[in-house]
Amino acid sequence: MASIFLKSDIARIEISPELGGAILAYDAKLHNSFVPILRNSNNAKSVLGSSCFPLVPYSNRIKYGLLNWQEKSSQLPLNHLPEKHSIHGHGWQLPWKVIHQTDTNLTLEYHYQQAEWPFSYSAQQVFTLKGSALSIELSLMNNSKSQMPAGLGLHPYFSLTKKTSLKCSVEQMWAVDDESMPTTLMGAPKSLAKSEGLLITNSNLDNVFTGFSAAATVVWPEWKAKADITTSSNCKFIVVYSPKNQNYFCFEPVTHSTDAINMSNNGMDNTGIMTLNPQERMTISMSITPKET
Numbered sequence: 001m002a003s004i005f006l007k008s009d010i011a012r013i014e015i016s017p018e019l020g021g022a023i024l025a026y027d028a029k030l031h032n033s034f035v036p037i038l039r040n041s042n043n044a045k046s047v048l049g050s051s052c053f054p055l056v057p058y059s060n061r062i063k064y065g066l067l068n069w070q071e072k073s074s075q076l077p078l079n080h081l082p083e084k085h086s087i088h089g090h091g092w093q094l095p096w097k098v099i100h101q102t103d104t105n106l107t108l109e110y111h112y113q114q115a116e117w118p119f120s121y122s123a124q125q126v127f128t129l130k131g132s133a134l135s136i137e138l139s140l141m142n143n144s145k146s147q148m149p150a151g152l153g154l155h156p157y158f159s160l161t162k163k164t165s166l167k168c169s170v171e172q173m174w175a176v177d178d179e180s181m182p183t184t185l186m187g188a189p190k191s192l193a194k195s196e197g198l199l200i201t202n203s204n205l206d207n208v209f210t211g212f213s214a215a216a217t218v219v220w221p222e223w224k225a226k227a228d229i230t231t232s233s234n235c236k237f238i239v240v241y242s243p244k245n246q247n248y249f250c251f252e253p254v255t256h257s258t259d260a261i262n263m264s265n266n267g268m269d270n271t272g273i274m275t276l277n278p279q280e281r282m283t284i285s286m287s288i289t290p291k292e293t
Contacts, residue, residue, distance in 0.1 A: 003024060004016075006129040007103055007104070008104060008129055008132065011026070011027065011029065011131065011133075013025065013026045013127070013129055014026075015108075015127060017096045017098055017108050018096075019050065019095075020050070020092040020093060020094065020095075021091060021095075021110070022047050022050035022051070022052060022054075023038060023051040023127075024040075024041050024042045025038065025041065025042050026052070026134060027040075028290035030132075030224075030290060030291075030292050031225070035290075036159045037159065038052055039051055039158070039159050039160075039248040050157070052155060053088075053091070054123070054125055054138050055092070055151075055153035056091040056138065057117070057119075057121055057123070057149075057150050057151065058088075058151040058273075059151050059153030059255070059256065060088065060153075060208065060239060060254065060257075060259075061083075061085040061086065061087050061180065061259055062085060062262065063181060063259045064085060065077065065078050065085060067117075067149075068261070068262050069149050069265060074117070074118050076117060083179075084179060085179065090117065091110065094110050096108035096110045096125065104128065104129040104130065105126070105128050106125075106126070107125070107126045108124065108125045109122060109124040119146070119148040120142075120144050121141060121142050121144070121150075122140075122143055123138070124137075125138050132289070133288065133290070134288045135288075137283060137284070138283065138284050138285070139152075139282065140276070140281065140282050140283075141276075141279065141281040142276035142277065142280055143278075144278060146278065147275050148276045149264075149275060150273070150275070150276045150282055151261075152284045153252055153254030153255065154252060154284070155250060155252050156250065156251060158218055158227070158249055158250070158251055159220070159247065159248060160200055160246065160247055160248050161221075161222045162222070163199070163220070163222055164200045164219065164221075164249070165196060165198060165200060165219045166192065166197050166216065166218055166249075166251065167194070167198070167216065167219070168193070168213065168217070169212070169213040169215070170188045170192060170193075170210065170211050171188070171209075172186065172188055172209070172210045172211065173185070173186055173207050174208045174210070174257060174258065176206060181258060181259060182258050182259065182263075185210070188209055189203075197219060203242045205242045206239075206242075206243075207239070207240060208238070208239050208257050208258050209237065210236070210257070212231075212235060212236055212237060214231045214232070215230050215231075216229040216238075221293075224292060225290060225292060226290070226291050226293050227288050227289060228289045229286065229289075230286070230289075231253040231285065231287075232283070232284045232285045234255050234282070235253035235284055236255065237255065237256060238252060238254065239251075239254060239258075253284070255272050256271055256273045257271050257272055
């Protein structure tokens with residue numbers, strides 16, 4: 001299926017239903033020229049090379065792909081070899097179906113039938129472009145006859161310049177081992193909450209932050225531009241992924257911590273994982289509003 005384009009006079013977005021329902025480009029007109037708010041990936045050959053993709057029915061990693069839930073265990077496929085863990089759910093690996101489309105709005109959905117993941121569910125994404133602002137709504141419904149563990153997230157790749165900074169309010173950060181699995185809760189970088197924000201270049205993060213306030217700002221001084229990010233209040237966690245020597249960093253609003261299902265099953269509180277009853281739905285949203293500075 002060909003890409004679908006959402007357009008206004010001051011923004012343009014490319015979305016690929018076939019490639020995991022992913023965004024491939026998001027450019028906004030600032031100071032009379034278009035700049036890439038998300039990294040341009042219109043030649044991406046895999047979803048992991050895209051600009052943004054959905055995380056459903058869980059985000060981040062499930063340790064060794066072992067799902068322990070309500071006294072039952074399931075082995076999930078290791079879907080990002082050679083990594084040892086199952087990662088990011090299913091939505092990014094499957095084609096999505098177009099349900100509704102206009103010049104500024106697109107609705108996609110897909111249905112998952114019980115298989116290695118022992119639950120059936122449906123998911124929907126709604127993309128809306130208003131002026132230069134993009135909003136994404138992602139929802140999940142449990143179509144099983146039993147309770148299902150559930151989480152959602154979005155995985156945008158923001159453009160990175162040498163002076164790009166990130167500002168947001170969080171409470172703590174999970175330290176991680178060499179496989180990006182959580183080990184210890186610790187203090188978050190103090191510069192995140194300061195007016196100048198955290199300089200992303202060479203920060204080399206791949207961490208979950210807790211207590212996210214549902215608002216953040218990315219600033220690109222070289223472009224005299226910024227993007228205000230707001231999320232639904234149930235995105236109480238974020239993942240910041242900023243590998244060295246890349247032209248992007250990821251700021252991912254999510255509803256739970258890494259390996260939250262197993263952590264919750266082991267009695268840990270405040271993991272963020274949800275329990276969806278049959279036919280129950282959960283929804284998250286994120287809005288990105290580019291602005292001149």
